[in-house]
Amino acid sequence: MRPFTYERPKAIAEAVSMARSEGAGHVNAPVQYLGGGTTLLDLMKLDVMQPTRLVDISRLDDRLLRGVSRNREGLRIGALSSMAELADNGMLARDYPVLQQSLWLAASQQLRNMARVGGNVLQRTRCPYFRDTSYSECNKRIPGSGCAAMDGVNRLHAVLGVSDKCIAAYPGDWAQGLAALDAVVEVLGPGGARSVPFGELHRPPGETPHIETSLQPGELITGFVVPGEPWPRSLYRKVRDRESYAFANASAAVALRMRGDVAEDIRIGLGGVATTPWRARTAEGMLRGKPLTEAAIRAAAEAEFAQARPREHNRFKVALGPATITRALLEAKAMEV
Amino acid sequence: METPKISRRGLLGASPVVAVSAKAASAQTPEAAAPALPDAPVRRRVVLKVNGESRELDLDTRTTLLDALREHLHLAGTKKGCDQGQCGACTVHLDGERVLSCLTLAAQAEGREVVTIEGLARGGKLHPMQQAFIDNDAFQCGYCTPGQIMSAVACVQEGHARTDHEIREYMSGNLCRCAAYPNIVAAINQAKSQMGRA
Ligand SMILES: Cc1cc2nc3c(=O)[nH]c(=O)nc-3n(C[C@H](O)[C@H](O)[C@H](O)COP(=O)(O)OP(=O)(O)OC[C@H]3O[C@@H](n4cnc5c(N)ncnc54)[C@H](O)[C@@H]3O)c2cc1C
Ligand code: SF4
Ligand code: FES
Ligand code: FES
Numbered sequence: 001m002r003p004f005t006y007e008r009p010k011a012i013a014e015a016v017s018m019a020r021s022e023g024a025g026h027v028n029a030p031v032q033y034l035g036g037g038t039t040l041l042d043l044m045k046l047d048v049m050q051p052t053r054l055v056d057i058s059r060l061d062d063r064l065l066r067g068v069s070r071n072r073e074g075l076r077i078g079a080l081s082s083m084a085e086l087a088d089n090g091m092l093a094r095d096y097p098v099l100q101q102s103l104w105l106a107a108s109q110q111l112r113n114m115a116r117v118g119g120n121v122l123q124r125t126r127c128p129y130f131r132d133t134s135y136s137e138c139n140k141r142i143p144g145s146g147c148a149a150m151d152g153v154n155r156l157h158a159v160l161g162v163s164d165k166c167i168a169a170y171p172g173d174w175a176q177g178l179a180a181l182d183a184v185v186e187v188l189g190p191g192g193a194r195s196v197p198f199g200e201l202h203r204p205p206g207e208t209p210h211i212e213t214s215l216q217p218g219e220l221i222t223g224f225v226v227p228g229e230p231w232p233r234s235l236y237r238k239v240r241d242r243e244s245y246a247f248a249n250a251s252a253a254v255a256l257r258m259r260g261d262v263a264e265d266i267r268i269g270l271g272g273v274a275t276t277p278w279r280a281r282t283a284e285g286m287l288r289g290k291p292l293t294e295a296a297i298r299a300a301a302e303a304e305f306a307q308a309r310p311r312e313h314n315r316f317k318v319a320l321g322p323a324t325i326t327r328a329l330l331e332a333k334a335m336e337v
Numbered sequence: 338m339e340t341p342k343i344s345r346r347g348l349l350g351a352s353p354v355v356a357v358s359a360k361a362a363s364a365q366t367p368e369a370a371a372p373a374l375p376d377a378p379v380r381r382r383v384v385l386k387v388n389g390e391s392r393e394l395d396l397d398t399r400t401t402l403l404d405a406l407r408e409h410l411h412l413a414g415t416k417k418g419c420d421q422g423q424c425g426a427c428t429v430h431l432d433g434e435r436v437l438s439c440l441t442l443a444a445q446a447e448g449r450e451v452v453t454i455e456g457l458a459r460g461g462k463l464h465p466m467q468q469a470f471i472d473n474d475a476f477q478c479g480y481c482t483p484g485q486i487m488s489a490v491a492c493v494q495e496g497h498a499r500t501d502h503e504i505r506e507y508m509s510g511n512l513c514r515c516a517a518y519p520n521i522v523a524a525i526n527q528a529k530s531q532m533g534r535a
Contacts, residue, residue, distance in 0.1 A: 003378045006398045006444045034445070041401070041440045042422050054398075056445060084434075108510020109497070110425060110488065113434040114441070244509035 001044050006034075008056045012064065012188065012220070018055045019218040020190050024143075025210060027122065029217035033057050035080065035119035038111050043124060047133050048141060057220070058116070064222050065118075068092065074227040079118025079186075079220075083174070087112060095230035098180065098253045102173040102236040108245050118221040121175045121185075121201065121277075122213065125168035126156065126247055139165045140209040155313035156247070159321070160274035162309050166209030168275060170202065175277035176253035176269035177236060181226045189219035198224070202276035231255040231267075232337040237328040238271070239320060248272030250320040252328035261291045268329075270304075273321045280304045283325060292333050294326070301325035383447050387412065388456030394443070402446045403427045403438035406453060414454040414483045418512075425511035428484040429453050435491035454483035457490065466490050469528035470521075477515035485511045485521055493529045501526070 009015040023029030032051040043049040065080040092100040129148040137146035158169040183198040234255035240246040251271035268280035286300035301322035418426030427439040430452040457464035497507040
C-alpha cells in the first residue's frame with residue numbers, strides 16, 4: 001500500500017471540499033472517499049488503487065446520508081446506510097423485496113456490516129487480471145495495455161455490453177435492483193447537487209474501460225431515490241458456484257405489476273453477465289402489456305441474449321442468463337402479494 | 338490476556354512492520370506523482386479502545402486494525418488468513434458489530450469499542466460460545482476459530498441463529514479449511530440458549 005493522508009471530516013460540505021481533485025474518472029482520482037473500505041482498502045493493498053488521500057465519510061452523522069424514508073415521490077435511501085441494516089429492514093423486505101434480497105444475498109454479514117450502499121454501486125470488477133498487478137495487460141488498470149482476459153481464463157466475465165478493450169463483469173448485486181426500478185442517484189460535488197438516472201451512472205467499457213462511471217472526481221453519492229409506488233411483486237434471483245458468499249454467475253432483479261395474467265409493467269435487471277448493471281430492455285419490451293406465459297418469457301429472455309458476445313470459458317452464461325430470467329419472472333408472477 | 342505496555346518510542350524504533358512497509362513504499366513511489374502524494378509514510382496518533390482498555394499508538398496511516406492488534410498491541414488471538422476480506426479469520430467486534438479487521442484501518446476504529454477473542458472471557462470463565470466450541474469439537478487446527486467464535490457470538494446477538502440453515506447462511510463469511518462446519522453449527526446451537534437470546 002502506498003502512503004496516504006487520512007482525514008475524517010465532521011460535515012458533508014467539509015468532506016466534499018476535501019475530496020476536490022483532478023483525475024481521469026472518479027475511481028482513479030487521487031482523493032477517495034472511504035466508506036466501508038471493503039473495495040477500496042482491498043484494492044489499495046493490491047496496489048490496484050493508489051489514492052494519496054482518504055476522506056473517511058463513514059461516521060458522517062447527517063440525515064441526508066442515513067436511513068430509509070418514504071414520501072409521495074417514493075423511497076429514499078441514504079448512501080451511508082450499511083448493507084446489513086437494509087438487509088434487515090422489514091419495510092424493504094415487504095414493499096421492495098428485490099432490493100432487500102439483493103443485499104441479503106451479497107457478500108457476508110461482516111462485509112455487509114462494513115459496506116455502505118453508496119460505495120457498493122462503485123465496487124470494482126473481480127476480474128483476476130485487474131486485481132493482480134503482475135499482469136501487465138489490463139486496459140482498465142493501465143489504459144492501452146491490452147486485455148489479458150480476452151484469451152485468458154474468462155469464465156467469470158461478461159457476455160453483454162462488452163467491448164474489444166474489456167470484458168470485465170460488473171460484480172455487484174444491489175445495483176441491479178436500482179437499475180430495474182429506475183432509481184435516481186443523488187450526487188453532491190464541488191459544483192453543487194445534481195441527480196443522475198441510475199442507468200447513466202455506469203459507463204459501458206467501450207474504448208475507455210478505466211472510466212467506469214459518469215461521476216466526476218470528488219463527487220459524493222448522498223442517496224438513491226426509487227420513484228413511484230412500491231414494488232411488492234419483485235425479487236432477486238442469484239445463481240452462484242456455491243450456496244452462499246459468492247459473486248453471481250448470473251442474477252436477475254425482476255419487478256412486476258400484473259393485471260390478471262398480463263404484465264402491465266415489467267422490469268428486469270441482470271447481474272453477473274454484463275459489464276454494467278444491465279437493464280434487459282429488449283426482453284421487457286417483448287413482455288410489457290402481454291400475458292406472462294412461460295413460452296413468452298423464454299423467448300424474450302433468449303432475445304435479450306441474442307446480442308451476447310461470449311469468449312472461450314463463459315459461453316455457459318448465454319444459456320444461464322435466460323434461464324435465470326425465466327425462473328425469476330415465473331417466481332415473481334407466482335408471488336402472493 | 339496480559340499485554341505488555343508499549344511506549345511510543347519503542348514502537349517507532351522497533352516495529353518491524355512499520356520499517357518494512359516504509360521502505361517498500363518509497364521504492365515504489367512513481368516519479369510522476371500526483372500533487373498530493375505524501376512522499377513519506379504518514380503517521381497518526383490513534384487511541385484504540387480494545388477489550389475495555391484504551392491504548393495510545395503512533396501508527397502509519399496504512400496500518401490495519403488487524404496489524405495494530407497483532408503487531409502493535411501483541412493481541413495475536415485475531416488471525417490473519419487472506420488479508421483480503423475473504424476468509425473471516427480476522428473477525429472482531431467494532432461497536433458490537435462483527436467486522437473484518439484486515440479491511441479496517443486502525444484509524445477508522447479510533448474512539449470505538451473493539452472486542453477481540455481475548456476480551457470474551459469474564460473473570461477467568463470462558464464465554465459460553467468458547468465453551469461450546471470445545472464441547473462440540475468445533476475445530477481441528479484452530480486457525481479459523483477465533484474468527485468463527487467472534488462471528489458466532491455476533492450471529493446470536495443479531496438474532497440470526499434461529500435455525501441451522503440460518504446459522505450456515507450467516508456464518509458463511511468464516512471459512513474453515515478443516516471443514517469443521519457441522520460441529521460449528523452444533524456449538525452455536527448449544528451456546529445460543531446459554532447466551533439468553535436466539
Ligand atoms: C470477499 C468479498 C465478497 C463480496 N461479495 C459481494 C457480493 O456477493 N455481492 C456484492 O454486491 N458485493 C460483494 N462484495 C463487494 C462489497 O459489497 C463492496 O466492496 C462494498 O459494497 C463497497 O462498499 P464500501 O462502503 O465498503 O465502499 P468503499 O470500499 O469504501 O468504497 C468503494 C469506492 O467507492 C467510493 N465511495 C464510497 N462511498 C462513496 C460515496 N458515498 N460517494 C462517492 N464515492 C464513494 C470510494 O472512494 C471507493 O472508490 C464483496 C466484497 C468482498 C471483499
Ligand atoms: S477484462 Fe477488463 S479488467 Fe479484465 S483484464 Fe481485460 S481490461 Fe482488464
Ligand atoms: S484475514 Fe481478514 S478476511 Fe481473511
Ligand atoms: S479448524 Fe482448521 S481452519 Fe477451521
